[in-house]
Amino acid sequence: GDSVTQMQGQVTLSEDDFLFINCTYSTTWYPTLFWYVQYPGEGPQLLLKVTTANNKGISRGFEATYDKGTTSFHLQKASVQESDSAVYYCVLGDLNYNQGKLIFGQGTKLSIKP
Amino acid sequence: DPKIIQKPKYLVAVTGSEKILICEQYLGHNAMYWYRQSAKKPLEFMFSYSYQKLMDNQTASSRFQPQSSKKNHLDLQITALKPDDSATYFCASSQEGGNTGQLYFGEGSKLTVL
Numbered sequence: 269g270d271s272v273t274q275m276q277g278q279v280t281l282s283e284d285d286f287l288f289i290n291c292t293y294s295t296t297w298y299p300t301l302f303w304y305v306q307y308p309g310e311g312p313q314l315l316l317k318v319t320t321a322n323n324k325g326i327s328r329g330f331e332a333t334y335d336k337g338t339t340s341f342h343l344q345k346a347s348v349q350e351s352d353s354a355v356y357y358c359v360l361g362d363l364n365y366n367q368g369k370l371i372f373g374q375g376t377k378l379s380i381k382p
Numbered sequence: 383d384p385k386i387i388q389k390p391k392y393l394v395a396v397t398g399s400e401k402i403l404i405c406e407q408y409l410g411h412n413a414m415y416w417y418r419q420s421a422k423k424p425l426e427f428m429f430s431y432s433y434q435k436l437m438d439n440q441t442a443s444s445r446f447q448p449q450s451s452k453k454n455h456l457d458l459q460i461t462a463l464k465p466d467d468s469a470t471y472f473c474a475s476s477q478e479g480g481n482t483g484q485l486y487f488g489e490g491s492k493l494t495v496l
Binding site: 272300302309310311312313314317357361363368369370371372373374375 | 386413415423424425426427430437438440472474476482483484485486487488489490
């Protein structure tokens with residue numbers, strides 16, 4: 269079945285460090301890929317969207333790129349801040365079928381040491 | 383102000399009982415969803431509704447019944463509760479036809495079944 273895998277369950281960085289979170293996916297259709305972020309006590313919210321057409325998305329200092337050859341999708345940020353502490357989810361969607369049915373990865377908890 | 387209101391925020395129930403989780407959205411969206419987040423599992427799609435009609439049901443058990451009394455309401459009734467039902471339940475919404483894949487989530491209702 270369709271799946272998304274995030275191997276990094278937890279990442280701890282210092283302020284101004286470089287962030288890289290990797291994700292791989294498996295599906296038989298052409299997906300739209302998202303990164304959602306969840307802050308403590310809140311529901312997930314959309315951070316970035318990348319379609320297989322444009323390969324890249326940028327928002328709030330974060331950049332996501334997609335590699336169809338390796339079916340991988342990663343999130344990076346040049347310099348993290350304490351306010352970036354949250355859980356980041358790699359998400360798969362099929363906008364042609366049911367835009368509300370998203371497949372979430374396990375999440376990567378980012379902790380920033382002040 | 384939260385645009386998606388979920389009530390209650392926390393609830394404790396005994397095995398075999400029944401609970402209703404309330405969701406109201408004030409974003410003017412016509413599609414609403416329920417997701418579940420169990421301990422150590424990814425966020426999981428349960429139901430989608432469009433214009434108050436069930437569009438997709440990925441929940442195997444009939445103990446979970448969504449109820450839409452108004453366009454901006456989608457409650458979730460859970461009967462014969464089991465300890466495995468313990469999870470945080472998130473309501474979400476989107477604009478049907480927007481085709482962006484952006485879902486707006488509530489803050490969740492955390493259910494503990496003893």
